Amino acid sequence: MLFNSIEFLFLFLPTTVLGFYLLQRGGSVWAVRWLVSASLFFYAWWHPPLLLLLLGSATFNYLIARLLEKHRHRLVLSVGVLANLLLLGTYKYATFIADNAAWLFGADIAAPDIVLPLAISFFTFQQIAYLVDVYRNYPAEKSAWRYLLFVSFFPQLIAGPIVHHTEMMPQFNHLTRALDAWLLAPAITLITLGLAKKVLLADTLLVVADPGFAMASQGLPLNGLEAITSATAYSLQLYFDFSGYCDIAMGCALLFGIRLPINFESPLKATSIIDFWHRWHITLSRFLRDYLYIPLGGNRHGTPRRFGNLLITMLLGGLWHGAAWNFVLWGGLHGVFLMLNHGWRHVSNARFANDPRLLVRLPSGVLTFVCVVSAFVYFRAPDVATANRLLQSIPDNMAWSLGDHYKKAVSESLNGDLLGLLTHGFGADLFIGGIMAGTLGTALLLPNSLSIISQTSADISTQPPRGQRSVIALRWRSNTLWAILIAGLMVAVCLSLSQVSPFLYFQF
Amino acid sequence: MSGQTANSYLKMLTLVFLAISLLIIAFNFISNPFKIYPDLNGFGPQRNADLFWYARLHKPYRVASLKPSHLIAGSSRAARLPPELLAGKGYNLALPGATLFEVRRNIEHAHAHQDLQQIVIMLDFEMFRAQSKTNLIGDDNRLRRIKPNTAEQLNYYLAMAEDHWRSLYSRGAIASSWKLITNQSNTQREFFADGTWRSKLAKRNMRDWMLRSKVREYAAYTHKDALDYSQFRQLLAFLQQQRIQTYLLIAPNHAGILHSMKFAGAWSNYLQWHQQLLAELKKYPSNNTSVTLFGLEHQAAWVMQAPKQQPAYFRDGLHMTPFAGRALMRCLAASPECEPKNRPQRLADNTIGQYLSQLEQNTRDYAVQQKEDSKRLRMMFNESYRKTSTSAPSAPK
Numbered sequence: 001m002l003f004n005s006i007e008f009l010f011l012f013l014p015t016t017v018l019g020f021y022l023l024q025r026g027g028s029v030w031a032v033r034w035l036v037s038a039s040l041f042f043y044a045w046w047h048p049p050l051l052l053l054l055l056g057s058a059t060f061n062y063l064i065a066r067l068l069e070k071h072r073h074r075l076v077l078s079v080g081v082l083a084n085l086l087l088l089g090t091y092k093y094a095t096f097i098a099d100n101a102a103w104l105f106g107a108d109i110a111a112p113d114i115v116l117p118l119a120i121s122f123f124t125f126q127q128i129a130y131l132v133d134v135y136r137n138y139p140a141e142k143s144a145w146r147y148l149l150f151v152s153f154f155p156q157l158i159a160g161p162i163v164h165h166t167e168m169m170p171q172f173n174h175l176t177r178a179l180d181a182w183l184l185a186p187a188i189t190l191i192t193l194g195l196a197k198k199v200l201l202a203d204t205l206l207v208v209a210d211p212g213f214a215m216a217s218q219g220l221p222l223n224g225l226e227a228i229t230s231a232t233a234y235s236l237q238l239y240f241d242f243s244g245y246c247d248i249a250m251g252c253a254l255l256f257g258i259r260l261p262i263n264f265e266s267p268l269k270a271t272s273i274i275d276f277w278h279r280w281h282i283t284l285s286r287f288l289r290d291y292l293y294i295p296l297g298g299n300r301h302g303t304p305r306r307f308g309n310l311l312i313t314m315l316l317g318g319l320w321h322g323a324a325w326n327f328v329l330w331g332g333l334h335g336v337f338l339m340l341n342h343g344w345r346h347v348s349n350a351r352f353a354n355d356p357r358l359l360v361r362l363p364s365g366v367l368t369f370v371c372v373v374s375a376f377v378y379f380r381a382p383d384v385a386t387a388n389r390l391l392q393s394i395p396d397n398m399a400w401s402l403g404d405h406y407k408k409a410v411s412e413s414l415n416g417d418l419l420g421l422l423t424h425g426f427g428a429d430l431f432i433g434g435i436m437a438g439t440l441g442t443a444l445l446l447p448n449s450l451s452i453i454s455q456t457s458a459d460i461s462t463q464p465p466r467g468q469r470s471v472i473a474l475r476w477r478s479n480t481l482w483a484i485l486i487a488g489l490m491v492a493v494c495l496s497l498s499q500v501s502p503f504l505y506f507q508f
Numbered sequence: 509m510s511g512q513t514a515n516s517y518l519k520m521l522t523l524v525f526l527a528i529s530l531l532i533i534a535f536n537f538i539s540n541p542f543k544i545y546p547d548l549n550g551f552g553p554q555r556n557a558d559l560f561w562y563a564r565l566h567k568p569y570r571v572a573s574l575k576p577s578h579l580i581a582g583s584s585r586a587a588r589l590p591p592e593l594l595a596g597k598g599y600n601l602a603l604p605g606a607t608l609f610e611v612r613r614n615i616e617h618a619h620a621h622q623d624l625q626q627i628v629i630m631l632d633f634e635m636f637r638a639q640s641k642t643n644l645i646g647d648d649n650r651l652r653r654i655k656p657n658t659a660e661q662l663n664y665y666l667a668m669a670e671d672h673w674r675s676l677y678s679r680g681a682i683a684s685s686w687k688l689i690t691n692q693s694n695t696q697r698e699f700f701a702d703g704t705w706r707s708k709l710a711k712r713n714m715r716d717w718m719l720r721s722k723v724r725e726y727a728a729y730t731h732k733d734a735l736d737y738s739q740f741r742q743l744l745a746f747l748q749q750q751r752i753q754t755y756l757l758i759a760p761n762h763a764g765i766l767h768s769m770k771f772a773g774a775w776s777n778y779l780q781w782h783q784q785l786l787a788e789l790k791k792y793p794s795n796n797t798s799v800t801l802f803g804l805e806h807q808a809a810w811v812m813q814a815p816k817q818q819p820a821y822f823r824d825g826l827h828m829t830p831f832a833g834r835a836l837m838r839c840l841a842a843s844p845e846c847e848p849k850n851r852p853q854r855l856a857d858n859t860i861g862q863y864l865s866q867l868e869q870n871t872r873d874y875a876v877q878q879k880e881d882s883k884r885l886r887m888m889f890n891e892s893y894r895k896t897s898t899s900a901p902s903a904p905k
Binding site (some may be wrong): 006168180181182183185188210417418419421422424474478479482483484486488490491492494496497498 | 513514515516517518520521522523524525527532561579670673675677678679680681682683684686752
């Protein structure tokens with residue numbers, strides 16, 4: 001079930017919220033059981049047989065954790081972690097390994113036909129972290145229901161954030177509260193903002209981004225401006241898609257009085273790659289740092305080893321996103337960028353790291369943006385050759401206008417849509433320019449939705465957002481003007497629900 | 509933020525959301541861009557909506573409200589057959605690019621709403637191509653079944669709910685309503701309440717278009733393809749089972765098209781298709797059969813009409829003109845106004861041989877009589893082969 005589908009928004013979510021507040025009068029136990037049942041239903045909606053996989057994985061890890069608590073032995077932990085990695089490897093990487101083995105040895109190895117279970121990367125990582133922490137003396141959860149809720153809680157199940165048991169388990173112990181308007185108001189506002197980012201911005205950017213990648217993939221000539229437009233539009237699409245998803249996830253959790261960790265905090269405003277990874281998929285960065293980079297040795301064994309650890313971590317981080325070489329390359333590029341960034345900080349004694357002057361922030365921001373957008377080309381392209389072709393066309397075939405083929409592809413995608421009237425009225429050039437400028441402005445000049453909403457008395461996440469200053473100040477208030485604005489956005493979102501597209505991070 | 513201000517905020521938000529939503533729903537209901545709701549007697553835009561692209565959404569709802577007992581079905585080539593000449597309440601259910609699966613399911617949908625008495629199905633060679641789609645292009649769930657199981661019935665209601673959502677409360681519906689009201693549809697066709705439609709493009713453009721692309725595509729490539737009769741068998745089984753009187757009419761082609769099939773080496777495939785249609789029909793016991801097959805390409809007046817002769821039977825060599833559609837329907841409906849030159853031939857064991865020889869003769873005569881057209885066709889083919897192949901031989905002299 002997708003967050004941006006009619007069945008989720010108008011049937012599943014209201015029923016689950018209503019059931020939760022009715023049942024929690026009977027105590028926290030019933031509230032937890034209800035949320036677990038709803039979450040399992042939510043997961044099963046996509047492909048019911050895979051529910052067994054989720055339940056099997058949760059049961060196994062629950063039992064291993066209980067065992068670890070009694071016998072804190074390295075062997076038990078190793079068995080637990082390896083079993084999780086084996087599960088992930090089988091479902092996510094078996095085809096990739098078979099294909100590459102076939103290519104390497106020239107043998108005829110048939111790739112297994114395996115359906116990638118939704119969310120497997122997320123719940124596997126969460127549980128590995130849990131096992132490692134139990135081994136490190138964190139008390140194992142006694143209640144199977146609460147553990148199952150930690151693994152399957154639907155707002156964060158499919159595409160994160162990768163929650164940590166220390167921030168979730170205490171909340172699950174106190175799930176009884178009345179249905180408060182002061183909690184409902186920011187939750188609904190956050191969900192609406194998230195949906196607007198997804199269906200109004202990301203899905204429109206998809207139309208602008210796709211023709212360039214399609215042309216590069218088919219080997220059609222592409223000019224430099226088209227390549228830049230496609231690459232930037234895709235980066236913005238992914239940005240609003242993931243940002244929108246995180247907002248909806250946090251808003252949905254808030255409906256039950258549960259706070260999720262911040263996962264996304266204006267990454268395109270980053271002024272360095274180090275800063276970018278403190279803002280993009282924050283909970284994944286945290287996992288990779290705590291359970292991979294630091295155990296590998298972190299920065300404790302000198303610069304060469306530190307850079308090696310960094311590169312390994314980012315390569316595996318890339319592979320986590322998808323079983324394909326372009327994801328590995330994307331991770332590797334970020335690894336190199338991070339090494340250069342750390343190297344520069346070392347050489348310059350971190351003089352410019354937190355310099356607030358625009359003269360410093362602007363060029364470093366632009367450089368970071370260019371690096372991030374270029375790397376995302378590998379993330380989006382179906383293969384490395386397509387990505388190379390697209391990037392190569394920027395210096396080789398620079399032009400200052402979009403070609404007719406590109407503009408026609410954009411216009412045709414919007415045929416029959418309200419936005420099609422705009423392209424018809426203003427022309428494709430102006431439409432594409434407007435969309436790009438508007439979305440880039442929104443990402444760079446406006447505060448993010450957490451900063452807009454977190455000024456209220458209700459805490460909406462496990463930790464407060466940075467509250468960084470933006471060019472345009474915007475602060476949500478529970479007044480009439482905001483009610484009209486959010487209601488208008490809600491209508492715009494609902495009008496777009498008949499053209500449902502999945503969230504990009506669902507595939508990881 | 510206090511609980512009270514949050515309460516007022518939520519109330520205001522709900523109120524504004526409902527108010528705007530209701531306005532949009534009312535706007536789309538009144539404009540009715542896909543014509544799935546009844547017209548409000550002069551209220552709302554009275555212009556013809558361009559339903560060509562939405563025919564798969566519009567027609568099932570039109571059938572459900574009209575409940576016709578007589579139907580015309582097929583692809584766009586059946587779109588000019590007027591249903592009012594049938595013996596009862598009729599409707600033209602032609603769909604652009606219809607597959608045989610779609611034809612069967614749409615007939616079933618109509619039959620589930622009202623017992624059908626008579627159907628005219630225009631068979632198009634394209635429908636039988638193995639590589640052409642056999643699945644429904646639109647949403648199959650919106651079409652009613654005669655004996656649905658629980659899941660099918662549930663899917664039917666869900667599909668209807670989705671259709672109403674899309675027609676009343678979507679960006680596409682607002683765009684279509686707006687175009688309809690401001691007359692921006694830029695439509696190339698005129699769509700009528702009886703399900704028929706016709707082109708508004710100038711005839712000269714049509715002829716050029718036909719000679720430059722359609723002939724080439726149809727004759728040189730598609731008619732050579734392998735055919736699949738499985739969907740046709742299912743359609744026949746359904747029609748026999750429901751005992752609906754059915755006229756299967758082979759969609760006529762202009763000799764220019766038939767001639768180009770010969771150029772492309774597809775002629776034997778085309779003739780074999782006729783034989784196979786009859787063979788499939790013969791699988792049913794003769795005392796139980798209510799399905800008959802007709803052809804029209806033996807009529808020289810139709811297939812050999814000179815390019816500029818009026819009134820024209822063909823718009824582009826494949827699609828008939830409204831004049832031709834009316835003339836043909838008069839004969840199918842056994843009207844006294846039927847002219848012999850428009851009368852289709854019933855195809856059976858004893859008639860098919862003669863029919864196919866006449867068809868062969870017409871095509872040969874056309875090549876002799878229309879030397880200019882043959883010359884142009886030959887040039888076009890050579891040009892086509894040059895563009896598409898480096899090794900293909902030039903067209904025969």
